[in-house]
Amino acid sequence: MPSMTGLTRGGREWTPAFVMALNQNKCIGCGRCFKVCPRDVFDLIDRDDLDLDDSEFDDDDFDEAPGMVMSLKDADDCIGCEACSRVCPKKCLSHAPLAA
Template sequence: MTVITGITRGGVEWTPSFVITIDQERCIGCGRCYKVCPREVFTLIDRDDLDTIEDDDDFDDAPGMVMHLADALDCIGCAACSRVCPKGCLSHQPSAVAA
């Protein structure tokens, strides 16, 4: 698999790592990833609106907000969100070059 790569201004090859998931069980809804993202990839939603986690009773009772991927396809792969996340909730991976 050939992955997307780029060249920095200094001429160094760089492979972007795109956000693929958020561990919403660990997310504290601090909004740091939202604030640092230049592409509006994230949105803050109420935990009550989550329909992805149904079996964890402790999580269902947790109050507050949680981060959600609004548009993962708009991610540019800078991984700034992971660097500011205090709980390490975000997963990233390189993406294959489209044929």
């Protein structure tokens, strides 16, 4: 499948990069990605429902992990705008264009 390329309003080429993964060990559950996403890609869930290794949490601001964490609810609905990555304070998300 060829890489998808579009045009901006100004006529420049743009290649969407779709969400591929979310590092829940880094996530602080702030909900910024959820709020900015124009699609239904994310869901805030209880951290206790996950099987995460507490020793891998990457947040010096908390003595223990907060109660909520973001998850990918429907990554197939991502439009590749990368707005979620731009607002994430912990850089939890990884994106990539469609594979060629």
